[in-house]
Amino acid sequence: MTAEIDIRNVSKRFGSLTVLEDLSLKIPAHEFVVFLGPSGCGKSTLLRMIAGLESIDIGEIFINGEPIGHLPPGQRGVAMVFQSYALYPHMTVRQNMAFGLQNISVSSKVIAERVANAARMLEIGHLLDRKPGQLSGGQRQRVAIGRAVVKEPNAFLFDEPLSNLDAALRARTRVELAQLHQRLKSTMIFVTHDQMEAMTLADRIVVMNNKKIEQIGSPMDIYDRPATRFVAGFVGTPQMNFLNVTALATEPSGVRVECGALAVVAPFDAAAVGRATMLGIRAESVSVVRDGEGDIGATIDVLERLGDRSLVHARLADGQSVVANEAGQTRLKVGERIGLRFAGDKAHLFDADGVAFHVREAVS
Amino acid sequence: MSSNRRRTGPNGSDWRNALFIAPYLFFFLTLLVFPLFWGIWLSFHKADTFSSGAFVGFNNYVRLFNDHVFLQSIWNTFYFVFLTVPALAIIGLTLALALNSSSRLATVLRSLYFSSSVLSVTIVTLIWRIVFVPQFGLLSTIYGWFGAEAPAVLADPDLAMIGIALTTIWWCIGLPMMLFLAALQQIPGDIYEAAALDNAGWWRTLISITLPSIRRTFVLVLIIQIVLQFQLFGQSWLLTRGGPNNLTKPIVLYIYDIAFRRWDVGLGAAASEVLFALILVAAMTQYLISRRQEER
Numbered sequence: 001m002t003a004e005i006d007i008r009n010v011s012k013r014f015g016s017l018t019v020l021e022d023l024s025l026k027i028p029a030h031e032f033v034v035f036l037g038p039s040g041c042g043k044s045t046l047l048r049m050i051a052g053l054e055s056i057d058i059g060e061i062f063i064n065g066e067p068i069g070h071l072p073p074g075q076r077g078v079a080m081v082f083q084s085y086a087l088y089p090h091m092t093v094r095q096n097m098a099f100g101l102q103n104i105s106v107s108s109k110v111i112a113e114r115v116a117n118a119a120r121m122l123e124i125g126h127l128l129d130r131k132p133g134q135l136s137g138g139q140r141q142r143v144a145i146g147r148a149v150v151k152e153p154n155a156f157l158f159d160e161p162l163s164n165l166d167a168a169l170r171a172r173t174r175v176e177l178a179q180l181h182q183r184l185k186s187t188m189i190f191v192t193h194d195q196m197e198a199m200t201l202a203d204r205i206v207v208m209n210n211k212k213i214e215q216i217g218s219p220m221d222i223y224d225r226p227a228t229r230f231v232a233g234f235v236g237t238p239q240m241n242f243l244n245v246t247a248l249a250t251e252p253s254g255v256r257v258e259c260g261a262l263a264v265v266a267p268f269d270a271a272a273v274g275r276a277t278m279l280g281i282r283a284e285s286v287s288v289v290r291d292g293e294g295d296i297g298a299t300i301d302v303l304e305r306l307g308d309r310s311l312v313h314a315r316l317a318d319g320q321s322v323v324a325n326e327a328g329q330t331r332l333k334v335g336e337r338i339g340l341r342f343a344g345d346k347a348h349l350f351d352a353d354g355v356a357f358h359v360r361e362a363v364s
Numbered sequence: 365m366s367s368n369r370r371r372t373g374p375n376g377s378d379w380r381n382a383l384f385i386a387p388y389l390f391f392f393l394t395l396l397v398f399p400l401f402w403g404i405w406l407s408f409h410k411a412d413t414f415s416s417g418a419f420v421g422f423n424n425y426v427r428l429f430n431d432h433v434f435l436q437s438i439w440n441t442f443y444f445v446f447l448t449v450p451a452l453a454i455i456g457l458t459l460a461l462a463l464n465s466s467s468r469l470a471t472v473l474r475s476l477y478f479s480s481s482v483l484s485v486t487i488v489t490l491i492w493r494i495v496f497v498p499q500f501g502l503l504s505t506i507y508g509w510f511g512a513e514a515p516a517v518l519a520d521p522d523l524a525m526i527g528i529a530l531t532t533i534w535w536c537i538g539l540p541m542m543l544f545l546a547a548l549q550q551i552p553g554d555i556y557e558a559a560a561l562d563n564a565g566w567w568r569t570l571i572s573i574t575l576p577s578i579r580r581t582f583v584l585v586l587i588i589q590i591v592l593q594f595q596l597f598g599q600s601w602l603l604t605r606g607g608p609n610n611l612t613k614p615i616v617l618y619i620y621d622i623a624f625r626r627w628d629v630g631l632g633a634a635a636s637e638v639l640f641a642l643i644l645v646a647a648m649t650q651y652l653i654s655r656r657q658e659e660r
């Protein structure tokens with residue numbers, strides 16, 4: 001009832017446009033994997049190749065060790081939930097859910113049982129005799145999930161299933177999907193461009209960009225130790241601060257990184273010396289102190305109050321902009337002179353190709 | 365949003381809005397409604413070109429239903445509708461399913477099948493006369509290859525109406541095909557992908573996904589074709605003159621004969637009202653049946 005999915009050296013082109021290039025990925029059974037990346041980076045294409053809706057040009061995909069490239073979509077043991085839900089408009093909810101089972105000659109008794117179970121689990125029992133046109137967006141979404149659940153697939157494929165829901169419903173459905181995964185224990189692949197969905201749902205996130213995989217890792221891995229500058233910039237709100245590196249030197253206490261007037265010393269990977277061109281640090285690792293204190297002085301450009309915290313957009317003397325975290329109740333004002341303190345051991349360095357260098361992990 | 369506001373609209377009173385539909389209304393009334401009632405009025409009078417005089421009650425209708433040529437023409441018309449309408453719907457749908465792709469060949473074939481629709485009835489019957497003409501016609505030639513002799517289709521009592529039906533199907537197939545194609549293109553592609561993931565084969569997909577999705581168009585095509593084919597005239601007139609022995613004479617040809625060649629306008633008007641009622645009943649029945657099925 002669950003699948004290990006192994007994607008080996010897969011490439012895909014549409015005419016002259018290469019969408020995926022030599023991509024390999026192993027998804028263990030039971031795992032909840034999220035494909036995360038900007039729009040148009042090929043997430044859906046990869047998902048649809050697993051489903052059998054797109055052909056595999058080069059490479060092969062294995063499910064539980066069996067190559068599946070030659071199998072039609074229905075025979076791969078996977079179920080898909082589409083972004084648009086793709087419910088059959090002329091069938092009732094019950095018929096929508098039963099259709100796939102009727103086609104493989106499951107007895108009507110078993111079908112009725114499974115539909116009833118799924119309906120109870122998803123709380124759509126009272127909708128079974130309605131047609132999709134008579135349902136709200138959230139209800140349709142549940143029916144689409146129910147249609148996948150009754151098939152008892154080895155793997156669930158979700159293509160941005162939450163993007164058509166309003167914010168409140170999206171947050172609720174996110175939690176329910178996590179619960180569904182815990183209950184069913186099936187492998188789940190979830191495609192999204194929303195890093196918040198990825199962070200909250202995934203066991204592992206596969207960050208994709210520009211035809212290839214940028215990084216595979218747990219949400220905290222991706223967040224704390226981004227493998228590339230792209231990942232560092234794509235994951236996390238507000239976006240990570242990036243400052244141009246002007247000088248690098250090895251010191252007894254670590255690597256000294258200078259960005260103009262700013263100097264940060266931290267135990268960075270020594271390989272960064274001579275290569276890093278960019279320093280990255282998240283807003284939460286930059287704090288506001290009184291003018292004249294901290295690592296560097298700045299002027300407040302914009303103050304974003306988010307309630308639980310405030311984001312201070314500050315401008316350095318050389319014109320570069322830095323976002324810093326501040327308490328929700330801050331008394332700071334736009335135009336005020338402040339000092340910024342950088343938590344150097346939370347910073348990252350990137351070379352010209354975007355490859356990241358992190359602070360060496362503490363040996364314990 | 366009070367009902368009062370909705371009725372008058374944002375720009376003031378009703379009559380200004382009415383101006384926009386006035387031109388259409390004028391022609392609708394003068395060219396459709398007025399003749400309809402005038403026709404009803406005529407059908408209760410003894411009328412010819414010189415006098416439209418005496419009220420005769422249902423006399424015209426009594427005469428009509430005692431005229432075996434009229435009864436024959438009703439039968440002929442029904443037979444013709446039965447031959448053409450289902451065939452047009454089914455062939456039109458089959459062509460649409462076969463040609464619903466963006467390949468070059470499909471595009472060319474689509475235009476080809478539609479091209480016959482733009483011909484006038486005169487040209488169409490001329491073409492089919494050449495097909496049917498004994499000894500030299502296309503049909504005779506084909507029969508000749510097998511050493512057989514083709515029947516004289518248009519002169520044969522059993523085949524004449526079938527010949528006219530064939531001509532009509534060839535002429536009219538473009539519109540149903542185009543309507544079905546338009547409907548097929550409206551079906552979202554993702555439900556076909558969902559069906560593929562649901563293990564639906566080609567036949568199951570056609571029956572359970574495609575046909576239910578275009579059901580409204582199917583009803584539309586049937587109603588349009590019923591209304592059109594009940595009014596058969598040109599093909600019969602130009603191919604057989606209603607012969608042999610009135611066996612291909614449809615109601616409209618009967619009306620034409622009575623009203624404009626024998627100048628019995630009252631009787632012709634009565635026949636027109638009967639035709640009008642038949643078309644209305646047939647189309648409404650079709651519509652109501654499909655509505656009932658949809659509500660289930």
Ligand SMILES: Nc1ncnc2c1ncn2[C@@H]1O[C@H](COP(=O)(O)OP(=O)(O)O)[C@@H](O)[C@H]1O
Binds near residue numbers: 017039
């Ligand atoms: N059927 C297709 N034909 C041509 N190009 C396509 C097709 N499907 C997707 N593409 C292109 O492939 C790229 C990746 O698409 P997609 O996988 O849908 O991206 P994502 O889901 O990450 O937003 C896009 O540039 C898109 O335009």
Ligand SMILES: [Mg+2]
Binds near residue numbers: 160
């Ligand atoms: Mg997509």
